[in-house]
Amino acid sequence: MKNTSSLPIAVFDSGVGGLTVLHTLREFLPHESFIYLGDMARVPYGIKSPATIIRYTVEAANFLISQNIKLLVIACHTASTLALLAVEQTFPFLPIVGMIEPGAKAACASSHNNNIAVIATEATVKAQGYQKAINQINASAKVVAQGCSVFVALAEEGWTKGIIAESVARQYLSPLFDQPTRPDCLLLGCTHFPLLTSAIQNVLGEDIVIVDPAVETARTVFKILQNQALLNSQPLHQANTRFLVTDFPERFARVAGQFLSSPVNSAQIQLVDTFPLSEKEPTNQ
Numbered sequence: 001m002k003n004t005s006s007l008p009i010a011v012f013d014s015g016v017g018g019l020t021v022l023h024t025l026r027e028f029l030p031h032e033s034f035i036y037l038g039d040m041a042r043v044p045y046g047i048k049s050p051a052t053i054i055r056y057t058v059e060a061a062n063f064l065i066s067q068n069i070k071l072l073v074i075a076c077h078t079a080s081t082l083a084l085l086a087v088e089q090t091f092p093f094l095p096i097v098g099m100i101e102p103g104a105k106a107a108c109a110s111s112h113n114n115n116i117a118v119i120a121t122e123a124t125v126k127a128q129g130y131q132k133a134i135n136q137i138n139a140s141a142k143v144v145a146q147g148c149s150v151f152v153a154l155a156e157e158g159w160t161k162g163i164i165a166e167s168v169a170r171q172y173l174s175p176l177f178d179q180p181t182r183p184d185c186l187l188l189g190c191t192h193f194p195l196l197t198s199a200i201q202n203v204l205g206e207d208i209v210i211v212d213p214a215v216e217t218a219r220t221v222f223k224i225l226q227n228q229a230l231l232n233s234q235p236l237h238q239a240n241t242r243f244l245v246t247d248f249p250e251r252f253a254r255v256a257g258q259f260l261s262s263p264v265n266s267a268q269i270q271l272v273d274t275f276p277l278s279e280k281e282p283t284n285q
Contacts, residue, residue: 004070004230005070005225005229005230005231005232005233006232006234007033007068007069007070008032008033008034008035008067008068008069008070008242009025009029009032009033009034009035009069009070009071009072009073009221010034010035010036010037010064010067010069010071010072010073011025011034011035011036011037011072011073011075012036012037012039012057012060012061012064012072012073012074012075012076012079013036013037013038013039013075013076013079013191014038014039014042014043014044014045014056014076014078014079015038015039015040015043015044016038016040016156016252016255016256016259017075017076017152017155017190017191017192017259018036018038018073018075018076018191019036019038019191019255019256019259019260020191020192020194020195020212020214020259021073021075021099021191021214021217021218022034022036022075022241022260023214023259023260023261024212024214024215024217024218025073025214025217025218025221026241027218028218028219028221028222029218029221029222029225029231029232030236030239031231031232031233031234031235031236031239032225032231032232032239033232033234033238033239033240033241033242034240034241034242035064035067035069035241035242035244036241036242036243036244037060037063037064037244037245037246037272037274038243038244038245038246038252039056039060039245039246039274040245040246040247040248040249040251040252041246041247041248042056042246044121044152045076045078045079045123046078046121046122046123046124046149047123050082050127053078053079053082053083054082054083054086056079056083057074057076057079057082057083057086057087058083058086058087058090059274060274061074061087061090061091061094061096062090062091063272063274065091065094069094070095070225070230071094071095071096071097071221071224071225071230072087072091072094072095072096072097073096073097073098073217073221074087074096074097074098074099075099075191075214075217076099076191077099077100077103077120077121077124077129077130077189077190077191077213078121078123078124078127079098080098080099080100080129081098081100081124081127081129081130082127082129084096084098084100095224095228095230097217097220097221097224099191099213099214099217100129100130100133100213101133101220102213102216102217102219102220103130103133103187103189103211103213103216103217104130104133104134104136104137104187105137105216106187106211106213106215106216107130107134107185107187107211108134108137108138108141110185110209110211111141111183111184111185111209112184113181113183113184114138114140114141114142115141115142115144115181115182115183115184115185116134116141116142116143116144116183116185116186116187117143117144117145117146117173117176117177117183117185117186117187118130118131118134118143118144118145118146118186118187118189119145119146119147119148119151119172119173119176119186119187119188119189119190119193120145120146120147120148120189120190120193121147121148121149121152121189121190122147122149124147124189124190125145125146125147125189126147128145130143130145130187130189131143131145142181144176144183145189146172146173146175146176148172148190148193150168150172151168151169151172151190151192151193151196152190152192154168154196155192155193155195155196155258155259156192156255156258158258160195160196160198160199160258161198161199162199165196165199166199166202166203169196169199169200169202169203170203173186173200173203173204177204177208183208184207184208184209185208185209185210185211186200186204186208186209186210186211187211187213188210188211188212188213189213191214194212194214195258195259197210197212242270243256243264243268243269243270244269244270244271244272245269245270245271245272246271246272246273246274247271249266249269249270249271250266252264252266252269253265253266253268253269256269
C-alpha cells in the first residue's frame with residue numbers, strides 16, 4: 001500500500017462516540033479528508049470478550065485499509081486498550097493511533113499533585129489500560145477509576161446539561177473526589193464523555209482540570225503526518241468526510257449532529273458490510 005498526502009485519515013469507533021474525536025481532528029487538521037466508520041451493528045464493544053473486540057477491530061481496520069487511507073485512528077477507548085497492539089502487528093505498514101497513550105500523557109502533564117481520576121465505561125476501567133499507561137509514564141501517580149456507563153446514554157439522548165446530567169455526575173464523581181488525597185485532574189476515558197464536560201465541571205469546580213484525550217490524540221496525528229511528510233495541503237473546500245456505518249444509518253445521523261455540533265443527513269451516510277463471510281447467515285438458494 002502506498003501512502004500519499006492526499007489520502008484520507010480513517011477514524012474507527014464501535015458506534016457514534018468517536019465522532020467527538022473526529023470533531024477535534026477536523027479542528028486541528030482542517031485541510032485533511034476523513035473516513036469515519038461506526039460499527040453500529042456490533043455496538044457496544046464493552047460487553048464483548050477481549051478476543052471478540054480484537055477480532056472486530058482488526059476486521060474494521062482491514063476494511064478501512066481497503067478504502068485507501070494514510071493513517072488510522074482507533075477512536076474507541078475499549079478497542080484502543082484491548083486491540084491496538086493486534087492491529088499494529090497485523091498492519092505494520094500503516095501509522096495507527098489509539099486513545100490511551102495520548103490521554104495518559106495529557107493527564108500526567110496536567111496533574112500537579114500526582115492524583116489522577118479516570119472515568120470510562122466499565123470495560124475500559126476493568127481492562128486498566130489508562131491506569132497502566134499513566135503509571136508507566138509516572139510511577140508515583142495515584143490513579144482512581146470509575147465506570148460511568150450512564151453517561152453514554154445521556155450523551156446519546158442529548159441530556160448533557162442541567163439537573164439530570166449534574167445529578168448523575170455528582171453520584172459518580174463524589175466517591176473519587178470526596179477524599180483527603182483529592183485528584184486535581186479528571187481524564188475522560190470514553191469518547192461520549194466530552195459532551196458532558198460542562199455538567200462535570202459544574203459538579204467538580206473550576207480547580208479540577210478535565211482532560212479530553214481527543215486533543216492530545218489530534219496533536220499526535222499531526223506530528224506523525226508532519227514527520228512522515230503526509231500533511232495534506234489541499235484547499236479547505238476540497239476537504240471532506242465520508243461516514244460509513246454497518247447498521248442503523250438513521251440513528252447514526254440523528255446522534256451525529258449532537259456529537260459534531262453540525263447536522264448530518266442520512267443521505268451522507270453509507271451502509272457498508274465489514275463482516276467476513278464466515279459470520280454471514282446462510283442464504284437460501
